[in-house]
Amino acid sequence: MDIRPNHTIYINNINDKVKKEELKRSLYALFSQFGQIIDIVAMKTMKMRGQAFVVFKELAAATNALRQLQGFPFYNKPMRIQYAKTDSEVIAKVKGTYGDKEKKKDKKKKAQEPAANLTKKPALVSFKTVALVPDNPPNYILFLSNLPEETNEMMLSMLFNQFPGFKEVRLVPGKHDISFVEFESDAQAGVAKDALQGFRITATCAMKITYAKK
Numbered sequence: 001m002d003i004r005p006n007h008t009i010y011i012n013n014i015n016d017k018v019k020k021e022e023l024k025r026s027l028y029a030l031f032s033q034f035g036q037i038i039d040i041v042a043m044k045t046m047k048m049r050g051q052a053f054v055v056f057k058e059l060a061a062a063t064n065a066l067r068q069l070q071g072f073p074f075y076n077k078p079m080r081i082q083y084a085k086t087d088s089e090v091i092a093k094v095k096g097t098y099g100d101k102e103k104k105k106d107k108k109k110k111a112q113e114p115a116a117n118l119t120k121k122p123a124l125v126s127f128k129t130v131a132l133v134p135d136n137p138p139n140y141i142l143f144l145s146n147l148p149e150e151t152n153e154m155m156l157s158m159l160f161n162q163f164p165g166f167k168e169v170r171l172v173p174g175k176h177d178i179s180f181v182e183f184e185s186d187a188q189a190g191v192a193k194d195a196l197q198g199f200r201i202t203a204t205c206a207m208k209i210t211y212a213k214k
Helices: 019-036 057-070 089-095 099-130 152-159 185-198
Strands: 008-012 036-042 052-056 080-083 141-145 168-173 173-185 208-210
Touching: 008 057, 008 168, 019 036, 019 057, 019 152, 057 080, 141 185, 152 168, 152 173, 152 185, 173 185, 173 208, 185 208
Parallel strands: none
Antiparallel strands: 008 052, 008 080, 036 052, 141 173, 141 208, 168 173
C-alpha cells in the first residue's frame, strides 16, 4: 500500500558513522533548498541508526525534495527517501488535527495571513540588498565568505552540485569562514551565485558570495 504524501519525509540508508549534529546540519543544508524546514529528527539509537525524518512546512516542498534527492549520494551512500507513515507531531499541531478548536484557530490564522504576507515582503527585499556585496568581474570561480565554523566540503558540495557546471569546492586550510567553488563557466558560476547569495547554512551566518579575483 502506498504511503500518502505528507509534510514529513523518511530517509534511510544514511551513513551511520556520521555524528548526529553534523548529520542534522548536512541534512538541513541539503534539504532547505526545497522549502522551509520545521524540524529534523535523527537519533543514534540502534533501532534508528542510519535513518532520519525531515519535516517541511509545505507539502509541495516535501514532494519536490523526495523526487529530486532520491538516490542522492549522501556521505557516499545513496539515500532512500519516502513519505513518513504519519504526519509528524509538529505538523499535526500546526494543522490542528489535535482537535477541532485548533482547526478553527487555523482558519483564523489563514484569514490573517494575506495581510501578514504583505508586511513581510519588503523585509525580504531589504535582506537581499544587505546580502549584496561589492563584486569583481565575472569569473568561473566563486569566493564564499561568512561561513559558519562547522562548514565542511561535503556541505558546500551538496549545496552547489545542484547547479549545472559545478566542478569542485576548495576549502582554505586554517580558515573555516572562506572557501572557493569552481564551475565550468562564468555564466554557470553566476547562476549559482545569485541563487545561493545570503543562504544560511546556520541560523546566524548568511553566506556572502562574490566572483573570485582573477
